[in-house]
Amino acid sequence: MIQDYFRKDLSDFESYNAGKIDYKVRLNANESFNNLGATTRKKLGRVIEDSIYNRYPDVESRNVCNLYAKYAKIENVNIMAGNGSDECIQIIAHTFLNNGDKVAMQSPDFSMYGLYTKVAGGIPIEFPLDEKLELDVEGFISMANKKEVKIVYLSNPNNPTGNIITRENIIKIIEGCKCIVVIDEAYFEFYGKTIVDKINTYDNLIVLRTCSKIGLAAIRLGFLITNKTLMEELKKVKPPYNVNSITQSIASVIFLEPELIHKNVEQILIERSYLWEKLSKIEGIKLYKSKSNFILVEVPNAKKTKERLIDQSINVRSFSTGKLENCLRITIGSREENNCLLKNITLDN
Template sequence: MKKYLREEIKNLNAYEVINRDYRVKLDANEGVDWIGGLNRYPVDRSDKLREALAEKLDKSPDELVLGNGSSELIELMMKAYLEAGETVVSFSPSFSMYKIFTIIHKGKYEDYPLDGMERLNVDGFIDFVKEKKAKLVILGNPNNPTGTLIPREDILKIVRSVDAMVILDEAYIEFSNYPKGDDTREFENLVVLRTFSKARGLAGIRLGYMIANKETIGYINRVKSPYNVNVLTQEMGLKALENDSITSNNIEIIKRERERMKMFLEEKELKPLSSGANFLFFKAPKNIFDALWDKDILIRKFGGELEDYYRLTIGTPEENDIVIEAIEEVENARS
């Protein structure tokens, strides 16, 4: 949306790469081939992958931009829209990189506390955004680290009410029962971020994508580095799209295991929050973390205001059984 665009970007032209058939290619200073064509730069905007993804999402390819994970896309939004000293607003607790990226890009970061770490007071949040005169608003949904969801009607109320670009980070959305689709055609100030890292199980290839209206995507392409998604990642992304049944099956396993682990943690009075993601957020005595650590079982530990809170990724049934056994041992030793 041009209204919020940085002044320097308004007259900036995107780096253009000519993609066409050739007999001899000597225009990009590439090296001599020695391993299957990898001397060539990748297709700049991942055309084949972007077109396949657009078809899955019932979108035009011009409504998508691909990135080196969602993290790059968050930074591209800041490159395009955030002037030095302007404000980014999110809620707390949330993904720590939102604040880090804001500081890197010379912005001011403000967060609004969730009630009981899981409920967003939507009207209070809207007033907070207006008070801080935010340029960007970032909403993790489901939220990391709590796993909680903001209802769609509340998301849309925020988008309608604030004078800012709204980044809806849906990295974990496939693990929820949230309505499919997005509202980027209706709202010019909304962008949606998703990833291949979580539900598709491909964190190692670093692939994320942004959905937005064509105008916004055009602005993002102005600030995007050329060739930002490598050849191997593009190929693996296409392979993933061809194997949706594997992804769907894995999601259902995670959902079942999430409920099993939630019930177990509740039985142990560790009070996990309800989660729409592939993890559970709970409070526990430090000796539980220490016992898991001593058995080489890694869960996420937090500090500061989140001291004594932990995040457990939902693993395979076998991995979850190992966690259950380790926690049972701690409980039995204490009794």
């Protein structure tokens, strides 16, 4: 049987299912509600038209890395581009993990940390957040060292809670954990604080960034930022030509005009405040404070609430088990989308 050639350790895996996308209101994927403006799209059209299609892309994505380094206030030797930050997570796993190595992460947190750990032959160790969905920092450090983990992954702000770990506590974790520490700053723009300035202070620190939350989800571009020693090791595993020429060209245009990003983020933050205020007035909803482009809410019956929203062609993120079983993660939408959600978010016990 052909199944005899399959990996036994992946027998219980399910393929990642992002779900269908043909909803009238899409508030489930933490995308930006703003598309690029007409003037910018025309610039991109000219760039795409002038692209060289018969040659491989720049293997190191040098231009876009240089521009992002300036945007992130780092040196260009400290940055690597990836096909989304997902690929950066995969590169980290395949660079450092041997079969049976342990990796620590919060629970809940971004699911791809555990998935890529397993695919690389590692063992994910989940550390549950407390009842307030906050991290016991000292307990986490103790667990990581006791279990002798090789990598720690922490999204900050956290996905899906929207909560943050303070800079002081991030530094405690970097200094206290005897392993590589990966801080995923996918939602940095909505929080405004970073640990990227410490990449050369700590030899065990890696920072991840993405363009997917700031209006460029379609081009699949992420960045890995770290010191020279770790970077040289990671480059051994990075696939050649991993970021295509069109993505590089589009991103280069955008990062030449970072004010486009700042304006987009500002509009999202305005809508986050609006949605928070309106949701807080609905009896029966518990809100968790968010420093991201989404809000996590707890409702009496999340399954029924989501079904009712789906019936109105509104999609939000739901969770089937654990602390978030009765929670919905609602991406910040446009004013029209947010009002549509508010009109239809009737609660059931």
